[in-house]
Amino acid sequence: DTIITMGTRAVDFFRNKGIDTDFHIVSGGIDTMRFRANEEPKLFDLIMTGRLVRIKRIDVFLQAVCLIMKELPGVSAVIVGDGMLREQLQRLACDLGIDRNVSFVGHQNDVENWLKRSKIFVLTSDSEGLSLSMMEAMMCGLPAIVSDVGDLGDLVEDGVNGYLVPRRSPELFADRIIELLMDERKLKAFSQAARHSSLRYETQATTRQWDNIIANCRIS
Numbered sequence: 001d002t003i004i005t006m007g008t009r010a011v012d013f014f015r016n017k018g019i020d021t022d023f024h025i026v027s028g029g030i031d032t033m034r035f036r037a038n039e040e041p042k043l044f045d046l047i048m049t050g051r052l053v054r055i056k057r058i059d060v061f062l063q064a065v066c067l068i069m070k071e072l073p074g075v076s077a078v079i080v081g082d083g084m085l086r087e088q089l090q091r092l093a094c095d096l097g098i099d100r101n102v103s104f105v106g107h108q109n110d111v112e113n114w115l116k117r118s119k120i121f122v123l124t125s126d127s128e129g130l131s132l133s134m135m136e137a138m139m140c141g142l143p144a145i146v147s148d149v150g151d152l153g154d155l156v157e158d159g160v161n162g163y164l165v166p167r168r169s170p171e172l173f174a175d176r177i178i179e180l181l182m183d184e185r186k187l188k189a190f191s192q193a194a195r196h197s198s199l200r201y202e203t204q205a206t207t208r209q210w211d212n213i214i215a216n217c218r219i220s
Contacts, residue, residue: 002217007130007151024213025154028132029206030139030198034112037141037195044078044103045181047118047142049111049133052083057147059092060124063170064177066096071178075101077122080114082107115140119187120180126167128152138162138198143190145176155201161193 002022005011011023046065050056058079068075079089079102086104093099108114115121121137121144128134128150135155138144144162146152156162163176180187199205 002213004213007154009151010129024209026206026209026213027130027135027201029203030132030135030201032139032199032202035115035136035139037191038116040116042117042119044076044114044118045072046075046077046120046122046177047080047114047137048077048122048124049080049114049137050123050131051081052079052085052089054085055126057124057126057168058085058089060168060170060173061122062089062092062096062098062102064122064124064173065098065102067170067174068177068181069098069101072181075181076103077101078103078105078114078118080105080108080111111136112140115142118142120145120177121162122173122177123147123152124167124170124173125149130154135198135201138194139202141191141195143180143187143194145173145180155197157193157197161190161197 003014004024004026006027008025048061052058065077090104093102115137121134121142123131123134123146125147130151134144134146144156145165146156147167148164149167153164156164158164165172165176180190
């Protein structure tokens with residue numbers, strides 16, 4: 001009778017398969033007390049959080065960092081998360097000559113603290129729904145530069161709170177990242193927009209959505 005999805009493209013997928021029913025889009029709720037912006041000094045220019053698996057295309061991220069270093073030799077990046085490709089990706093970072101600029105810190109229980117110490121969130125995935133990692137980052141006031149795939153465009157407004165980049169395009173990722181890092185005023189404006197736009201995904205708002213859906217189901 002009712003289908004709940006996290007993003008608009010999932011709804012399009014079902015409808016294209018001939019499923020005609022009642023759809024609602026409800027994301028996972030984010031704790032605004034845990035994930036919030038602050039004025040802490042930024043230790044990292046770039047942060048990526050998530051599993052170190054093939055679909056995340058972290059190799060594209062590393063290639064982008066290599067290109068960024070030609071313009072900004074001191075750029076710093078941190079990868080928070082673990083997975084089967086960690087050693088392979090660390091070797092790639094060494095081969096690219098960026099191992100001193102990229103930190104692999106593994107799984108962290110306090111991911112919010114790593115986000116708060118970073119400037120820009122990057123996601124180079126080949127496929128995504130509406131990424132919870134991205135929502136958490138933007139709730140902390142980080143602009144998001146991400147692949148234009150899946151439901152990421154439901155939250156990222158290109159040129160306002162981040163950028164949508166064609167997937168597997170390290171050159172374009174590098175261009176967008178350099179653009180923001182070299183324009184402090186734009187970076188601050190994007191940061192404020194990221195925080196503001198993500199608030200519709202906070203826990204209480206999500207709870208109200210579920211309450212309304214359940215109430216309407218009971219009535220019908």
